[in-house]
Amino acid sequence: MQNTIGSLRRAPVNVVAGGVPELCAQCDARHIGLCDALHDDDLHFLASVAQQVSIEKGRGFVTEGDPARQFFNINHGTAKLFKDLPDGRRQITGFVGAGDFIGLAANATYMFGAEALEPVQLCSFDRAELRAVFARFPAIERRLLDVASHELIIAQEQMLLLGRKTAVERVASFLDGWGLRVASCQGGATRLDLPMTRNDLAEYLGLTVETISRALATLRKQGVVAVGADHVISILNPARLTAIGQAEG
Amino acid sequence: MQNTIGSLRRAPVNVVAGGVPELCAQCDARHIGLCDALHDDDLHFLASVAQQVSIEKGRGFVTEGDPARQFFNINHGTAKLFKDLPDGRRQITGFVGAGDFIGLAANATYMFGAEALEPVQLCSFDRAELRAVFARFPAIERRLLDVASHELIIAQEQMLLLGRKTAVERVASFLDGWGLRVASCQGGATRLDLPMTRNDLAEYLGLTVETISRALATLRKQGVVAVGADHVISILNPARLTAIGQAEG
DNA sequence: CGCGTGACTTGATCTGGATCAAGGTGGCGC
DNA sequence: GCGCCACCTTGATCCAGATCAAGTCACGCG
Numbered sequence: 400m401q402n403t404i405g406s407l408r409r410a411p412v413n414v415v416a417g418g419v420p421e422l423c424a425q426c427d428a429r430h431i432g433l434c435d436a437l438h439d440d441d442l443h444f445l446a447s448v449a450q451q452v453s454i455e456k457g458r459g460f461v462t463e464g465d466p467a468r469q470f471f472n473i474n475h476g477t478a479k480l481f482k483d484l485p486d487g488r489r490q491i492t493g494f495v496g497a498g499d500f501i502g503l504a505a506n507a508t509y510m511f512g513a514e515a516l517e518p519v520q521l522c523s524f525d526r527a528e529l530r531a532v533f534a535r536f537p538a539i540e541r542r543l544l545d546v547a548s549h550e551l552i553i554a555q556e557q558m559l560l561l562g563r564k565t566a567v568e569r570v571a572s573f574l575d576g577w578g579l580r581v582a583s584c585q586g587g588a589t590r591l592d593l594p595m596t597r598n599d600l601a602e603y604l605g606l607t608v609e610t611i612s613r614a615l616a617t618l619r620k621q622g623v624v625a626v627g628a629d630h631v632i633s634i635l636n637p638a639r640l641t642a643i644g645q646a647e648g
Numbered sequence: 649m650q651n652t653i654g655s656l657r658r659a660p661v662n663v664v665a666g667g668v669p670e671l672c673a674q675c676d677a678r679h680i681g682l683c684d685a686l687h688d689d690d691l692h693f694l695a696s697v698a699q700q701v702s703i704e705k706g707r708g709f710v711t712e713g714d715p716a717r718q719f720f721n722i723n724h725g726t727a728k729l730f731k732d733l734p735d736g737r738r739q740i741t742g743f744v745g746a747g748d749f750i751g752l753a754a755n756a757t758y759m760f761g762a763e764a765l766e767p768v769q770l771c772s773f774d775r776a777e778l779r780a781v782f783a784r785f786p787a788i789e790r791r792l793l794d795v796a797s798h799e800l801i802i803a804q805e806q807m808l809l810l811g812r813k814t815a816v817e818r819v820a821s822f823l824d825g826w827g828l829r830v831a832s833c834q835g836g837a838t839r840l841d842l843p844m845t846r847n848d849l850a851e852y853l854g855l856t857v858e859t860i861s862r863a864l865a866t867l868r869k870q871g872v873v874a875v876g877a878d879h880v881i882s883i884l885n886p887a888r889l890t891a892i893g894q895a896e897g
Numbered sequence: 898c899g900c901g902t903g904a905c906t907t908g909a910t911c912t913g914g915a916t917c918a919a920g921g922t923g924g925c926g927c
Numbered sequence: 928g929c930g931c932c933a934c935c936t937t938g939a940t941c942c943a944g945a946t947c948a949a950g951t952c953a954c955g956c957g
Contacts (some may be wrong), residue, residue, distance in 0.1 A: 596904065596905090597905065609905095609906080611905095612905065616906080616907085
């Protein structure tokens with residue numbers, strides 16, 4: 400498949416006369432990520448070169464090695480980015496959600512694959528057209544540099560995790576980090592609704608499914624987390640979780 | 649120590665009337681990295697806000713957690729970037745040489761440490777002043793975005809290595825990658841003059857010194873490389889080395 | 898409903914790389 | 928020259944996490 404995205408359901412973004420573009424108005428990412436760098440008028444221009452795309456759960460939408468024609472900005476849902484070895488070993492390099500930008504780590508071709516963990520909606524931008532956007536709105540380019548810097552920090556943190564942390568430390572780091580993203584507190588405990596499977600977690604943390612399971616069991620026995628059904632994990636002792644993740648205790 | 653660089657030997661870059669700035673003329677990085685994005689006249693402006701700094705071998709010049717006041721551009725020599733855990737475990741996140749830019753992975757404070765592996769010369773730029781440079785030369789900013797993108801690709805490659813590759817695959821990947829950087833061929837064999845110790849290698853590849861030693865022995869016994877004295881390694885069978893590093897064989 | 902399937906957990910065993918231990922080698926200061 | 932020390936190698940043993948195996952649970956489907 401030469402260009403995965405080509406066969407997906409897509410629709411041009413409707414642009415109304417004044418105010419915020421129609422589809423931007425209800426976009427989860429309107430006030431985070433790239434679009435937040437723009438005023439309403441500028442947003443129209445950006446929307447005019449965007450294509451809204453829906454991707455069903457489990458569907459891949461970037462294939463490593465394919466020519467990198469598009470950038471993506473996620474509006475809704477979560478996806479995983481990964482790199483594979485010829486024999487099937489896979490390393491998930493990141494999970495991306497609303498407001499996140501996909502496509503920086505590419506030159507002529509994509510250097511990673513991407514797949515939706517849940518139904519995903521995203522805006523797709525043609526790389527060539529984005530050059531024009533940069534010229535017109537330097538703010539976008541600056542923001543992109545900030546995004547890239549931030550991703551570099553995250554990547555280095557992940558190298559430390561993969562190279563030097565124990566299984567329990569890795570799982571604790573992950574839960575701690577994810578907790579910061581989507582903090583929805585309930586009676587003192589933070590409840591995480593993870594979109595990924597144990598297998599995804601294993602491929603992200605450089606471990607196996609069984610080890611993830613055992614590490615979670617360890618944290619549960621220590622009273623740090625509660626493991627519920629259906630990818631729900633509650634953080635009972637956030638301070639302890641952080642300490643374990645940073646290898647401080 | 650609040651600001652490591654403060655106590656180092658430094659000199660303002662001399663700017664001559666016409667042509668290329670004096671110190672840029674003999675700079676190893678003049679035609680790679682950032683400065684290549686500029687014309688001679690523009691280079692004068694950049695040089696006027698730069699400070700030349702010399703760092704002796706083994707000396708740290710960035711401390712994680714210190715306020716990030718400067719960007720650096722390496723002119724000569726090699727340095728390691730790293731992140732530490734409280735108990736002393738260290739992950740080297742990268743080696744940087746002439747033309748490489750240091751300081752992208754920072755927000756208010758540096759999120760990594762840096763130390764010279766050999767005598768290093770670099771240009772130091774004040775972050776605040778660099779804002780002005782960006783405004784004047786958008787080319788610099790664009791180039792910086794390219795650099796960041798490239799570093800992201802490298803970082804994801806490294807995550808794959810740390811999360812999924814075996815010891816021998818890691819060492820082969822490293823040697824293969826380093827070979828591409830500094831290809832100096834001699835009678836068919838590429839001769840690598842590594843600036844780092846086995847211990848640095850171990851901290852970069854998520855292994856121990858002993859394992860590095862054993863992996864090199866394995867590659868040597870297979871006739872893929874020759875291990876010489878004083879950090880010299882010759883690549884005897886480049887194709888095989890690449891195949892092992894990519895887990896294709 | 899019974900059956901198949903995919904996600905998860907838990908237990909038993911195995912193993913790649915860590916750890917512990919013992920040299921070897923070369924540079925450098927005295 | 929001699930001793931020290933940093934760096935590297937090789938061998939023996941250990942162990943965290945992988946692999947193999949078995950079973951639970953929830954869910955969709957004929």
